[in-house]
Amino acid sequence: MGRVSGTEKQEFTEMEDTEFTDSQLICHVRDALLAVTLGDRENYDELVGYLHRKESLNPDQIALLETTLKALSGTVSCIDSVHHESLLSAVYRMSLWNYGTSIMDALVELIVSLAASNGKYIDWSLEMLVNNFTPPYHLMDSLKQESGIEKKNKVLSRVHAAFEAIAVLVPLAPLRLSPIVVQRMPLTYSKGPEILMYVENMLKLESGAIGEIVGVTMLPAIVDRLIELDVEIGWDGLLQEDAKGIFEMELEDAEFADADGDDNLPAAEYLNRKSLEGNTIAEKLDSLIELTFLHLESCQSSGRLSEVFDVLVRSFQRTILNAYKSKFTQFVVFYACALDPEDCGEKFAMVLTEMFLSNVNPSNTRMSAVAYLASYLSRAKFVSGALVASILQRLVDWCLNYCKSHDSVMNPRAHQVFYSGCQALMYLLCFRMRSLMDAPRLKMQLLNMPMEPILQHKLNPLKVCLPTVVVEFLRQAKSAKLFMTSESFAFDDMLESDLSRAFGGIDRLDMFFPFDPCLLKKSESYIRPHFARWSKIKCDGADDGEFSESGSDASDDEFADMNENDMIEDDMTVSIQAGLDFNPDLNRMSITPKNKSLLHFQQQNARMPARIRPSTSPESL
Known part of the structure; x- marks a missing residue:
């Protein structure tokens, strides 16, 4: 039953004496809608007025609004987009967030009825529901309270139920919904x-x-x-230019607690995360x-x-x-x-x-893909050694075939994709060589990969690829006896060469390692258990060809008992002294010069930093 009171002329404005059946009420609303087409707007304007939200509604006003919405649901076939534009506009501006559950339900019923009544109201109905994805601004703060969360659940459950109801009545509606959601x-x-x-x-x-x-x-x-x-997120707030070393160095002796004191972070990561606060x-x-x-x-x-x-x-x-x-x-x-x-x-x-x-x-796409590939395989703990070896084999085969079909001299611009592939190989092995060498089957597969013809080709990737990656790769390759002629790879004069700096052009994809440590605190907590960090590679003895982990108590027998999946290490060790045999600057695996602002810190620690990682500097992006 719908209950309205007063004279016939004011049947929508009073709620005291007269009661109407639902069918009678629908007739009165239909008459008001049809009267507009004849020039009589009095009852129609009063009807529209009920839909405009007031600051607070008393129980009688709530009952009248609910009754009006239900009556409109029963007369949607009489609603015309031209003659009843003000009515549709008033309904469109109504927010479920402003009302109790009874009015919410009546409003949703009206929206669904409109969508099903006429194809031209489908987009209108979907947009109105999408408007309710978020509350009015004056209610935004209430979401922090329990009552606000309860309200949110009531509103959004009705919104999504309405989408499903409309999809049942109008099967093509979801196709219309997608662009509306994206555009808004x-x-x-x-x-x-x-x-x-x-x-x-x-x-x-x-x-x-x-x-x-x-x-x-x-x-x-x-x-x-x-x-x-x-x-x-501009790099202006992060350390750059004269502070580039911060992005490349994870100092062994410099660990700090994060803002909550939960994690001990390397100095570089701590300073970078700190710079993003606020x-x-x-x-x-x-x-x-x-x-x-x-x-x-x-x-x-x-x-x-x-x-x-x-x-x-x-x-x-x-x-x-x-x-x-x-x-x-x-x-x-x-x-x-x-x-x-x-x-x-x-x-x-x-x-x-x-x-x-x-x-x-395109070349840029291929270069990006192989940079992502190398970084992903290097950082993902969950990737098996067998998959790493398999992909390494495919990269080596491609690079070798490229060398065979290009009997030309070194030219970074003309052979960007090739040099990207070569650098990916070396970068990946900087992280994974130890785990591959510790698994007998994978070690044999790695030793049989024809990498020497690629590195010694006239295209000379060792002179073009990033020097610090080349240095670290060759140092580990020498210790692992990966090449029979690794001693012949002379590259002291190649470090920081003009060719290396020019490689990749303006995008500097030669320095792009997309899965370097994540600096976003919440996100990083999810990534951390699955992420392999760079640490030190200690190559014990130039001639014994064995790796060991600096500071690790793991014996050779323990490593021998690990299966191939367990060989994926998130901590690899590097000897700074070993690097000094090549070049006095090889106490880093950086892309750019060391950060001068860390000089005082290093002096106070009285020894050179040993913990390092590839760059996340602005140029790497």
Whole structure:
């Protein structure tokens, strides 16, 4: 029953005496709507007035509003977009967040009825629901309270139930919903809670009943927004130029607690993370990546991570791979791989490998792909030694075939892809050589790879690739007796050469190691268990060809008992003294000159830093 009171002329404004059945009320509303077409707007204008929100509604006003909405649901066939524009506008501006559950339900019923009544109201209805992804600004702070969280759950559960109801009544509606959601995403400069809530709803759509249709759009759109935030994090707030060494050095004797005192961080990582504190863009990006990580975990739990990963990889290829100065967004893919190493982890490695090997792809894309490949295989603890060896073999074979078909002299510009492949080989072995040499079968496979003809070819990759990578690779190769003629590789005059600095052109992909340690605090906590950090490689004895881990108590027998998967070390050791045999500057594995601001710190420690890692300097991006 609907209850309204007063004279016939004012039947919508009083609620005291007269009661109407639902059918009678619908008739009165229909008459008001039809009267507009005849020039009589009095009852219609009063009807519209009930829909405009007041600061507070008393019980009678709440009952009248609910009754009006229900009556409108029964007369949607009489609503005309031309004659009743003010009515539609008033409904459109209504927010579920401002009302109790009874009005919420009546409003959602009206929206669904409008969508099903006429095709021209589908977009209008979907947009109105999308507007409710986030609350009005005056209610934003209430989300920090328990009552606000309860309100949020009530609103959003109704919004997504409405999407599903409309999809049942109008099967093509989800296809119309996807572009609306993407187009109405908050901009990068919007408030953090707003964009977080919006993305949360996008992820809920992706995993919901209509996710099969809209899911292929939601994740790529989120990745695009992550990239936009990522590139906005300027390196101005980070250490650069005269402080580049901070990005490349993990000092053995300089560990600091993070802001919460939970982790001991190397000096470089501590200072870089510290420099991002208070950066609202970085904090927003960190929270969004964490939200995406949690969604990936739920996908794994529900058994749908593989299909979601396929969408994510396509988005990576389209957006992340060639994004200039992407710093952290790529860890979304990394974490998905960590959640499912056997499927996603291997699939990602193979996608990158095929992208590099395919001549169809542009040179820059192939160079980016192999940089990602080398960095991924170097940093991912969960990647098996067998997969690393298999991909190394394919890279070596490609580089060897390239040498055979190019009987030309060294030219960084003309052979960028080749030099990228060579550097990827050396960089990867800087991290993985020990684990491969410790597994007998993989050691034999590695020793049989024809790398010497590549490194000694007239194209001379040792003179073009990044000197610090070349130095570390050759030092380890010598200790492992990887080459019969490793002593013949003379390169003292190649360090920091003009050719090396020019390689890769303006994008400096020669210095791009995309999976260097993540500096975002929340995101890094998810990545940490799966991430291999660089530390020292100690090559004991120039002639014994054996590795040992500095400061480790592990015996040779213990290493011999490890299986190939266990051979993936996240701590590798480097002897500074061994590097001095080549060049006095080889106490680092840096891309750029050492940070002068650390000089005082080093002097106080009374010895040279031994813990180092490849660069995350601005030039590397």
